[in-house]
Amino acid sequence: MENQLIQLYVLVCHIYDNRSEQCFQRFSNFKPTFTDQELVTVYLFGHFHGLFEKKAIYRFIDNYWRAWFPHLPSYQAYVARLNLLEPTFHAISGFLLDALGHKQMPEVDHLIDSFPVMLAAGQFARRAKVAREIANTGYCAAKRLHFHGVRLHLIARRRSGRLPLPHQLWVREGSCHDLASVREQLIRLPKTTLFGDKAFCDLKLRQMLNEQETELCVPKKKPKGGELSPLEKAFNRMVSKLRQPIESFFKWLNDKTQIQRASTVRSTEGLLLHCFGKLTFALLLLVFYP
Numbered sequence: 595m596e597n598q599l600i601q602l603y604v605l606v607c608h609i610y611d612n613r614s615e616q617c618f619q620r621f622s623n624f625k626p627t628f629t630d631q632e633l634v635t636v637y638l639f640g641h642f643h644g645l646f647e648k649k650a651i652y653r654f655i656d657n658y659w660r661a662w663f664p665h666l667p668s669y670q671a672y673v674a675r676l677n678l679l680e681p682t683f684h685a686i687s688g689f690l691l692d693a694l695g696h697k698q699m700p701e702v703d704h705l706i707d708s709f710p711v712m713l714a715a716g717q718f719a720r721r722a723k724v725a726r727e728i729a730n731t732g733y734c735a736a737k738r739l740h741f742h743g744v745r746l747h748l749i750a751r752r753r754s755g756r757l758p759l760p761h762q763l764w765v766r767e768g769s770c771h772d773l774a775s776v777r778e779q780l781i782r783l784p785k786t787t788l789f790g791d792k793a794f795c796d797l798k799l800r801q802m803l804n805e806q807e808t809e810l811c812v813p814k815k816k817p818k819g820g821e822l823s824p825l826e827k828a829f830n831r832m833v834s835k836l837r838q839p840i841e842s843f844f845k846w847l848n849d850k851t852q853i854q855r856a857s858t859v860r861s862t863e864g865l866l867l868h869c870f871g872k873l874t875f876a877l878l879l880l881v882f883y884p
Contacts, residue, residue, distance in 0.1 A: 598642065599662065603635045606686070613685045626675075627665040633676055634686070636663065641875040646852040648673055677863040683870040687763070690877035694759050703752040704761060704783055705840040706790045708772050709847070710734045711765075711869055712741040713856050725862040732768025743768045743856060746869065747775050749783070750840055757846055758839050760877065765869055773799065783808045789837050811836075847876050 610631055639659075640651030652669050660666060667675070710732065714722035719731050722742035729744050744765050750758035762782075766775045772793040785807045788794075792813050800810045813830040816822055822830070848854045851872035859865045 599635070599639055599659070602639055602642075603631065606631050606634050606638075609686050609689050610682075613689060626667075628663070628667050630675075630679060630682060632663060632665075633672070633679060634682060636666075637676060637871055638875055638878065641851065641872070646872075647858060648676065673864075677861065677867050680863065680866040680870055683867065683874045687870060687874045687877050690874065690881050691760060693881050694877065702785075703787045703789060703836070705750045705752050705758055705837055706748070706772075706776070706788055706794065707837070707840045707844070708745045708747045708775070709844045709854070710737075710741050710743055710745055710768065711854055711856050711865075712743040713859055713865070714742040715739055716741075718742070724860060725865040727862045728765070728767060729862075729865060730767045730769045732770070741768060744865065744869065745770060745772075745775070746853070746873075747772070747779070748840065748843070749781070749788075750843060752789070752836065752839060756839075757843050757880075759880065760843075763873060765866075777802075782806070787811055789833055791837065847873075850879060851876055 636655050637648075637651060640646075640654055643654065645651045645654055649669065652672055655663060655666060666672070713724050713729055716739060719740045719742040722729075722731075724742070725744075729742060731740060731742050732745065733740050745768055747764050747766060748760060749762040751761050752758050762779075764775075764779055772790075773796055776794065776799060777796075781803070783803065783806055787809045788803060789811045792815060794810065795812045795815060803810050811833055813833050814822055814826045853869065853872040853876075856865060856868050859868050
């Protein structure tokens, strides 16, 4: 455990040294004795030990690792400073995404889908008021559930028999339709095939991807008053089979980080940290524990 903590701290310091313009968000002369590098290390180290809430992580460090972090601040100061580090987790995830691209040799195809991060669900969704700047009420068709929160959108590189590798990640409000989100996002997918569900069946999107020599592959919709042909049904089964690994990735992501459950988040900054901090930990697992 000591070696794991040291290696994690060294990695965080290395990223800070090489991407300092992205990691540092302060513009004052404030130099705390408990550094941002230590804050990030503590947060990620807690996740390695199955602790997903900030309070549980803080207690774990305070009770068992206080000798390693003698300048650990109060819990209130710890949370306040941690919530400011969303740009840092952006930078670390970018570093890890680059490492994934160099380390792994995926298939040429890509997958696209979204995943809800819920601040409140069911009857509580429409009454929730947390993080209204970036979160609102949406509907999760897979769970048949209304929720208040955001959607995590993912484009991943497909790998045969293994979890797909994240290629591009972004967050939008819960009510944003997958197609609208993709249209507004800068997508770079040269010379590949993109597999999606029926939500991405759109001529403009197809034309945009064709300009990058990328083919959009989505299930055929049933015509009004008609039926799909046997060939079209076989095509839909093929697309669904190829898309299934992205659902497995979302399940793995939630199992490893509990990212979908954000009911304890109380601010916009806290929600952003919840999303990108946990994504950073998941990428860390993919890079070093594939």
